Amino acid sequence: MPKQRDRVQMTAAEVADMLAANRKVQLATINPDGYPHLVTMYYTLVDGKIAFWTYRTSQKALNLARDPRISCLVETGEGYFDLRGVQVQGTVQTITDPDAVYQIGLAVGSVMGNARADAAGQADNSAISQYVADAARKRYAYIVDPVKVISWDHAKLLGR
Numbered sequence: 001m002p003k004q005r006d007r008v009q010m011t012a013a014e015v016a017d018m019l020a021a022n023r024k025v026q027l028a029t030i031n032p033d034g035y036p037h038l039v040t041m042y043y044t045l046v047d048g049k050i051a052f053w054t055y056r057t058s059q060k061a062l063n064l065a066r067d068p069r070i071s072c073l074v075e076t077g078e079g080y081f082d083l084r085g086v087q088v089q090g091t092v093q094t095i096t097d098p099d100a101v102y103q104i105g106l107a108v109g110s111v112m113g114n115a116r117a118d119a120a121g122q123a124d125n126s127a128i129s130q131y132v133a134d135a136a137r138k139r140y141a142y143i144v145d146p147v148k149v150i151s152w153d154h155a156k157l158l159g160r
Contacts, residue, residue: 010151015086016048018151019074023111025050028071029063036071037063043072044107046143050074050088053105053141061140068092072144081158087150095141104141105132 010018025043028036037059043052050072054061064070068091075085095101109128 004157005152008152008154008156010084010086010153014153015149015151018076018084018086019045019048019050022074022076024074025052026073026075027052027060028073029060030067030069031059031063032066042108042112044104044111046104046107049146050144051104051107051141053101053108053136053139055138056140057138064092064094064142068094070142070144077154081154083152083154085152088144088146089148089150090144090146092142092144095143098136101139101141102132102136104143105136105139 023042024040026038026040028038031037039060041052041054043050045051070090070092072088072090073085075083077083077085095104106129109132
């Protein structure tokens, strides 16, 4: 009989689908004192990899400048048999080019869900673009290069 861990593991396609379907990721970086610094961020995907942006002087940015290792968690579910998650352990590529930061910022801005909508219910892309243009001047973007991916889908325990 296979171990429960093996039974709940997602396929590569299921992992990709889960990352594409979600918007928020919990990021853990390493503080100077060795304790984890844990925050929730909006993310996008760049070539299937988790990408996010943050202010250059934020604690996570300072931590990543010192140590590029990161753990990322995307998870869903309330009841035990609904729990699904993908944990990506890896290192970050720091993106400092202003145009590239802006492009990742636009992609993150488009998933934030807080954009103003016009009378027809369409997102106000000019508002998103203006916000991103203003914020990008003070930010870096990051792309996570996976070293290890751990996944689980507890619905598989019920044969789903």
